[in-house]
Amino acid sequence: MGALAAVLFGYDLGIIGAAILFIRRDVPLTAWQQGAVVGAAVFGAMVGALSSGLIADRVGRQWMLCAAGVVFTVGALGAGVASTVPMLVSFRFVLGLAVGIASVLVPVYLAEMAPARDRGVITSLNQYMIIVGTALAAAIGYLLGFTGSWRWMLLLGVFPAVVLVVGMLTVPDTPRSLIRRGYPEQARAVLVSLRGDTALAGREFTDITELERQQHDAGTGARLSAPWVRRLLLLGALLAIFQQLTGIGTMVYVPTILTSFGVSDSSALLFAFLNGLLNIATIAVVVQSKIVDRRGRKPILLAGLTGTSASLLAIGVTVLFLPPHSTALFVIAVVAFVVFTNTFSATWGPVLWVVLAEIFPLAIRGAAMALATLFNWLTALLVSFTFPGLTALAGAGAIYIAYAMANVVLFPIVWWMVPETKQRSLESLEAEFRTSIRHPLVGRTTLPTAADTADTT
Numbered sequence: 001m002g003a004l005a006a007v008l009f010g011y012d013l014g015i016i017g018a019a020i021l022f023i024r025r026d027v028p029l030t031a032w033q034q035g036a037v038v039g040a041a042v043f044g045a046m047v048g049a050l051s052s053g054l055i056a057d058r059v060g061r062q063w064m065l066c067a068a069g070v071v072f073t074v075g076a077l078g079a080g081v082a083s084t085v086p087m088l089v090s091f092r093f094v095l096g097l098a099v100g101i102a103s104v105l106v107p108v109y110l111a112e113m114a115p116a117r118d119r120g121v122i123t124s125l126n127q128y129m130i131i132v133g134t135a136l137a138a139a140i141g142y143l144l145g146f147t148g149s150w151r152w153m154l155l156l157g158v159f160p161a162v163v164l165v166v167g168m169l170t171v172p173d174t175p176r177s178l179i180r181r182g183y184p185e186q187a188r189a190v191l192v193s194l195r196g197d198t199a200l201a202g203r204e205f206t207d208i209t210e211l212e213r214q215q216h217d218a219g220t221g222a223r224l225s226a227p228w229v230r231r232l233l234l235l236g237a238l239l240a241i242f243q244q245l246t247g248i249g250t251m252v253y254v255p256t257i258l259t260s261f262g263v264s265d266s267s268a269l270l271f272a273f274l275n276g277l278l279n280i281a282t283i284a285v286v287v288q289s290k291i292v293d294r295r296g297r298k299p300i301l302l303a304g305l306t307g308t309s310a311s312l313l314a315i316g317v318t319v320l321f322l323p324p325h326s327t328a329l330f331v332i333a334v335v336a337f338v339v340f341t342n343t344f345s346a347t348w349g350p351v352l353w354v355v356l357a358e359i360f361p362l363a364i365r366g367a368a369m370a371l372a373t374l375f376n377w378l379t380a381l382l383v384s385f386t387f388p389g390l391t392a393l394a395g396a397g398a399i400y401i402a403y404a405m406a407n408v409v410l411f412p413i414v415w416w417m418v419p420e421t422k423q424r425s426l427e428s429l430e431a432e433f434r435t436s437i438r439h440p441l442v443g444r445t446t447l448p449t450a451a452d453t454a455d456t457t
Contacts, residue, residue: 010133044096
């Protein structure tokens with residue numbers, strides 16, 4: 001049920017790509033105002049992410065996701081009935097607050113509920129549900145595009161938001177959050193129901209409570225001032241920034257870009273819809289094959305940078321050198337957009353959130369996720385807000401080539417700084433990070449797997 005917030009995340013960010021084609025017919029928008037309408041949600045997400053982690057550490061993951069549903073409802077209603085640009089921007093900001101909460105809490109909720117052996121694939125469900133929401137937005141945008149009903153595109157987000165509120169009232173909080181907040185017996189009961197094995201649940205309960213005791217004895221100030229914690233915070237913030245530097249934030253403008261090639265609005269929205277379906281299939285394969293848990297986190301991130309840089313370079317070169325409105329331009333650009341979005345959906349989309357949910361210590365996991373997610377949304381805001389204006393100044397081709405070069409630069413940095421964390425319990429990872437000093441950021445670049453240790457939690 002918690003993953004439903006990720007569907008709303010994808011829908012409310014994705015639907016604006018279709019709606020903006022028709023909003024500007026009713027409300028004239030400059031390039032920078034268009035960026036403000038799109039970027040308002042991203043700015044709201046940044047604020048929501050920053051505030052949600054600390055609150056979730058105090059009140060629990062469950063209640064924060066329930067609150068996200070309420071905010072999603074208010075934002076969708078307000079945006080759908082907005083009559084002026086300031087009103088639209090304001091309620092898109094409110095929607096962004098909910099998106100920010102979801103971006104922090106959904107991966108944390110999934111990771112803390114999952115057993116170690118399947119944590120990668122279960123946490124990847126976050127990205128899968130985001131893609132489902134994005135594809136749903138593309139489908140609604142295409143269907144309503146024939147009538148230009150942009151208000152209904154935004155208002156339809158109310159219905160799953162209400163379902164999220166009701167659903168989160170029926171599911172438990174995570175065992176780690178319950179123990180952290182002083183409800184050990186509830187946590188034990190949740191673990192038994194999740195694992196289906198009393199002995200296994202008991203061992204996991206013991207590990208979590210022992211780690212919580214150690215952290216309580218150390219004190220919050222000591223945890224935050226510890227060099228190993230600061231290194232993990234730096235690693236998380238950098239990875240969050242890198243995800244947006246791949247250029248994924250520019251994809252919301254794809255329908256607009258395609259119309260600049262001479263494609264009709266309906267054809268551009270149809271492409272977004274079909275590409276959304278393909279994205280669902282791609283992430284479904286990733287989840288079903290459990291490749292994140294089998295191959296590891298770092299190899300997938302590196303493969304992703306290879307695919308995104310190549311596809312963005314193809315888009316940039318094509319736009320720069322092929323005649324406008326030509327068939328070749330359209331075909332090559334469409335193929336490159338498909339390669340880019342599906343590569344991202346299979347790599348950086350899910351794996352970033354898997355890594356972030358794994359590396360931070362339990363005592364500050366919510367706050368640390370919020371900080372990393374803040375940097376993610378800050379970079380996303382920069383990308384989404386500046387893209388229309390920069391494109392008007394330098395052209396889409398030059399901008400996409402610049403993002404391609406950024407992906408190339410990121411490759412050796414990611415190879416050097418990211419540790420491998422597959423098949424390890426969150427508690428054993430924390431113990432390893434606490435004691436390891438070999439890597440300039442976090443310790444070892446490759447941590448022992450479950451097969452190398454006796455850890456089965």
